Amino acid sequence: MVRAFPAFAPLPSRMTFLKFLRSVKNELILFFTPLAFLPLPLVIGTAEAECAYVIIMMAVFWCTEVLPLAITALLPALLFPLFGIMESKDVSEVAAGSCARKGRIPAHSRTSSALSISQVCMQYLKDTNLLFVGGLMVAVAVEHWNLHKRIALRVLLFVGVRPALLMLGFMGVTAFLSMWISNTATTAMMVPIVQAVLEQLNDNEAEIPQILSSEEQQVQTSDPDSKQPLQTEKQSEGQQGSVVVTFLDTAVEAAKRKEAAEKKRMCxxxxxxxxxxxxxxxxxxxxxxGPNLVLKGQMSQLFPENGDVINFASWFGFAFPNMILMLTLAWLWLQFVFMGFNFKKTWGCGAVKTEKDIAAYNVIREQHRLLGPMTFGEISVLGLFTLLVVMWFSRDPGFVDGWATTIFNSEAEYVTDATVAIFIAILLFVLPSKAPSFCCRSHSFDTVPPQAAGPTPRLLTWKVVQKKLPWGIVLLLGGGFALAKGSEVSGLSKWLGDQMAPLQSIPPWAIAIILCLLIATFTECTSNVATATLFLPVLASMSQSIGINPLYVMVPCTLSASFAFMLPVATPPNAIVFSYGYLKVADMARTGIVMNIIGILCITLAINTWGKAMFELDSFPVWANATGV
Incomplete structure (x- = not known):
C-alpha cells in the first residue's frame, strides 16, 4: 500500500505555530522594536536621532499596549538620561553649561539651556497634573455620593420616555456629567439605567395580544357586507379557510418580526x-x-509667554458651543439611522401614553425614589462643586480682572486653575459628611440613625480616592510632558518643523482638516492621551515653521483626539456599551465614521468663526516665537 505524503506541513502544525506566535506577540514586539530602530542612536548618533528613537519606541508600545500605558510613559525618565538628552536631577548653571559644551544640546538652544534646564523627572508633576488630580478628586466625591445619578434621573423624569426625547435626555445627561467626571464612570452609570428603561419599553409579552387582535380586526373588517366573514368561509370552504388562516399567521409573524427589528434598532x-x-x-x-489637559500643559511648556491663553474659562467659551452643536447633530444622525423621523411614534405627537411608556417612566421614578432625600453630604458636595466651577470661571475671565488679580494682587501664573482645584479637593477632606450636632434641625438632612460618639466622617476619605482615582493618567501626562521637553532640548521638534515648511503653500484651514482626519483615525487604535502627547509638540513646531498661530492646528487636533467613535476598543465607553450585546462592530463602524466626519466639520466651523475671534488666529502671536527651551 502506497501512502501519499502531503507537500506541505499538516494543517494542525501550521495552526499550532500561528497560535504560538499570537501567544508570544507581546514579547516579540518588546524585543524587536528596540532592535529594529537601534541604528538611529548607534549610526546617526545625534541628539535628534536619539530622541526620535525614544519617541518611536514609545509610540509602538502605546499603540500595541504591550506594556501598560503608564509604564511606557516612564521610559523618558530612563532613556533621556542614558542618552544624555536631559539629566534626571536638577542641575546648577555650571552643570547646564557643561552639558552644552559637551554638545548634547544643539547650538541653537545652548544659550537658553545654560540658564535653566527643566530636567526630565520634573516633568512628571507639573501644574497640569495637579489640576487633573484636584479635578478628579471632586469628581470622585460626586460619584461617591451618587450625586451624578440623582442629576441624571431628575433630567430623565423631566424629558419623559418618548424615544426621541428619551435619547435626547440620555445624551444630554451623559454629556453634562462627562464634562466633570470621567467618561468611563459616566457611561458605566448611565448604561444600566438605559438597560432598565429599554426592558420596559420592549416588553414583548404584553404586545402580542394587541398585535393579534389588531390583525384579526383588519381581516374581519375586510368585507363590510359580512358580519362574520371568517367563520362563513371556514364553514363553507374548509380548504380556503385554512389558506386564510395561514395568511393571517404569516401577516402576524411579519408584523412581529418588523416590530422586533424596530425594537432592536432602537436598543x-x-x-x-x-x-x-x-x-x-x-x-x-x-x-x-485627557487630551485637553495635554494641550494645556504643552502650551505652558512649549510657549511659556502665552499669557495663559488656554484656561478653564477660555476653553469652555470655545469648546462648549462646539459640544452643543455636535451633540445636536449626533442626536439627529442616530435618530435617522436607528429610529427614523416618525414624529408620532418617536416624539409622541398626538399619541396617548401606552402602558409601556408608563412602566418605563415608573422604572426611572423608582430608581430616583430609592436614592431617598438629599443628605447633608450630598448638599455639601454639590455646594463645593458649584464653588469650584464659579472660581474656575471667575479666576481669569479675560474681559475683566478676575478674583486672583483683585484679591491677591497676583498674576495668572501665580494662582492657576490647579490652585483652585487643590483648594476644593482639600476642603473635601476637611468638611464633615453630617450636619454638626449643634446645628438646628440637623436630623432633617440625614435619614440614617445617630451613631455612637466618635469622629465625624469627612466628605471624602483617602481610601476612596486611592480606589477610584486613575493614577496611571498622572504618569501618562507626565510622560507626554517629558517627551515634549526632550524633543525641544534635543532639537527634534525644530527639525520636524523645518521638514514641514513646504506646507506654507496650503491654506491653514485645509491643513487643520487633514491633521484632524489623521488624528481621528490614529486615536481609534491608541489612547487619546497618547495620541495628543505624540502629535501636539510636532504640530507646535510645524506652526512655527509655516508661520501660523499654533492654536489654529493644536486646538482642533486636541478635540479630534477624543473622537474615537468607530471601534469598541477605541475608548472605554465604547467597550462598556459594546459589552451589553446589542451592537456589532459593523454597527459601530458604520455609524462612527459619519460621527467622525460630523466632528471634524463642527471643529472646522468653530475654529474659523468664534475660535478665530477668541484666540486671534488671524495673526502670528509674539509668544509663539518664545519657546520653553
Whole structure:
C-alpha cells in the first residue's frame, strides 16, 4: 500500500505555530522594536536621532499596549538620561553649561539651556497634573455620593420616555456629567439605567395580544357586507379557510418580526448614544478628558509667554458651543439611522401614553425614589462643586480682572486653575459628611440613625480616592510632558518643523482638516492621551515653521483626539456599551465614521468663526516665537 505524503506541513502544525506566535506577540514586539530602530542612536548618533528613537519606541508600545500605558510613559525618565538628552536631577548653571559644551544640546538652544534646564523627572508633576488630580478628586466625591445619578434621573423624569426625547435626555445627561467626571464612570452609570428603561419599553409579552387582535380586526373588517366573514368561509370552504388562516399567521409573524427589528434598532441607538455623548461631552471642559489637559500643559511648556491663553474659562467659551452643536447633530444622525423621523411614534405627537411608556417612566421614578432625600453630604458636595466651577470661571475671565488679580494682587501664573482645584479637593477632606450636632434641625438632612460618639466622617476619605482615582493618567501626562521637553532640548521638534515648511503653500484651514482626519483615525487604535502627547509638540513646531498661530492646528487636533467613535476598543465607553450585546462592530463602524466626519466639520466651523475671534488666529502671536527651551 502506497501512502501519499502531503507537500506541505499538516494543517494542525501550521495552526499550532500561528497560535504560538499570537501567544508570544507581546514579547516579540518588546524585543524587536528596540532592535529594529537601534541604528538611529548607534549610526546617526545625534541628539535628534536619539530622541526620535525614544519617541518611536514609545509610540509602538502605546499603540500595541504591550506594556501598560503608564509604564511606557516612564521610559523618558530612563532613556533621556542614558542618552544624555536631559539629566534626571536638577542641575546648577555650571552643570547646564557643561552639558552644552559637551554638545548634547544643539547650538541653537545652548544659550537658553545654560540658564535653566527643566530636567526630565520634573516633568512628571507639573501644574497640569495637579489640576487633573484636584479635578478628579471632586469628581470622585460626586460619584461617591451618587450625586451624578440623582442629576441624571431628575433630567430623565423631566424629558419623559418618548424615544426621541428619551435619547435626547440620555445624551444630554451623559454629556453634562462627562464634562466633570470621567467618561468611563459616566457611561458605566448611565448604561444600566438605559438597560432598565429599554426592558420596559420592549416588553414583548404584553404586545402580542394587541398585535393579534389588531390583525384579526383588519381581516374581519375586510368585507363590510359580512358580519362574520371568517367563520362563513371556514364553514363553507374548509380548504380556503385554512389558506386564510395561514395568511393571517404569516401577516402576524411579519408584523412581529418588523416590530422586533424596530425594537432592536432602537436598543442599538439608545446604547450607542451614551458612549458617543460621553466622548463629546468630555471635550467641553478643560478637565473633561485627557487630551485637553495635554494641550494645556504643552502650551505652558512649549510657549511659556502665552499669557495663559488656554484656561478653564477660555476653553469652555470655545469648546462648549462646539459640544452643543455636535451633540445636536449626533442626536439627529442616530435618530435617522436607528429610529427614523416618525414624529408620532418617536416624539409622541398626538399619541396617548401606552402602558409601556408608563412602566418605563415608573422604572426611572423608582430608581430616583430609592436614592431617598438629599443628605447633608450630598448638599455639601454639590455646594463645593458649584464653588469650584464659579472660581474656575471667575479666576481669569479675560474681559475683566478676575478674583486672583483683585484679591491677591497676583498674576495668572501665580494662582492657576490647579490652585483652585487643590483648594476644593482639600476642603473635601476637611468638611464633615453630617450636619454638626449643634446645628438646628440637623436630623432633617440625614435619614440614617445617630451613631455612637466618635469622629465625624469627612466628605471624602483617602481610601476612596486611592480606589477610584486613575493614577496611571498622572504618569501618562507626565510622560507626554517629558517627551515634549526632550524633543525641544534635543532639537527634534525644530527639525520636524523645518521638514514641514513646504506646507506654507496650503491654506491653514485645509491643513487643520487633514491633521484632524489623521488624528481621528490614529486615536481609534491608541489612547487619546497618547495620541495628543505624540502629535501636539510636532504640530507646535510645524506652526512655527509655516508661520501660523499654533492654536489654529493644536486646538482642533486636541478635540479630534477624543473622537474615537468607530471601534469598541477605541475608548472605554465604547467597550462598556459594546459589552451589553446589542451592537456589532459593523454597527459601530458604520455609524462612527459619519460621527467622525460630523466632528471634524463642527471643529472646522468653530475654529474659523468664534475660535478665530477668541484666540486671534488671524495673526502670528509674539509668544509663539518664545519657546520653553
Amino acid at each position: 442599538k441607538g439608545m446604547t450607542l448614544c451614551v458612549c458617543y455623548a460621553a466622548s463629546i461631552g468630555g471635550t467641553a471642559t478643560l478637565t473633561g478628558t
